[in-house]
Amino acid sequence: MKTDIKQKWLEALRSGKYRKGTGQLREQGSKTTKPRYCCLGVLCDLYIKETGKAKWENGKTIENQESFLTNKVMRWSGLLRSNPKVFVESSWGGKELFFLADINDGESLVKGLNVLPSFKEIANLIEEKIKG
Numbered sequence: 001m002k003t004d005i006k007q008k009w010l011e012a013l014r015s016g017k018y019r020k021g022t023g024q025l026r027e028q029g030s031k032t033t034k035p036r037y038c039c040l041g042v043l044c045d046l047y048i049k050e051t052g053k054a055k056w057e058n059g060k061t062i063e064n065q066e067s068f069l070t071n072k073v074m075r076w077s078g079l080l081r082s083n084p085k086v087f088v089e090s091s092w093g094g095k096e097l098f099f100l101a102d103i104n105d106g107e108s109l110v111k112g113l114n115v116l117p118s119f120k121e122i123a124n125l126i127e128e129k130i131k132g
Contacts, residue, residue, distance in 0.1 A: 001132030002078035005046070009077075012042050013123035020119055022105040024066050028059025035059065039104045039122045040069055040083070047073045067101060078132065086129040100126070 021027045021036025029035040044062050063070045068082035085097045091109035098108035106116040113121050
């Protein structure tokens, strides 16, 4: 992953400016609430804001993608997968590969993380496990 993009992603996840969501990249907010994002959706939002080369469609998709990174976001960020994997210790013992979207959504039990980890917990995992 490109170092500068990784740092921006970590800062965004830790900033408190993004509300955490599950199941899709972005869930459109209402007139009184902000949208909710998956950790991958935060990276997509950074891509949109930095490049202006895409936009949120229907409040939740980017270039017809609802759950994972698009090819353009992958190239921009230097990530090799649309749903990056991290090799971590599972809650039931042993090391395993888990997808970030699954960790975000509470579908992977990573030792030392809450079942539904916060963006700060996910940022710490990204910082430690994703090169860049």
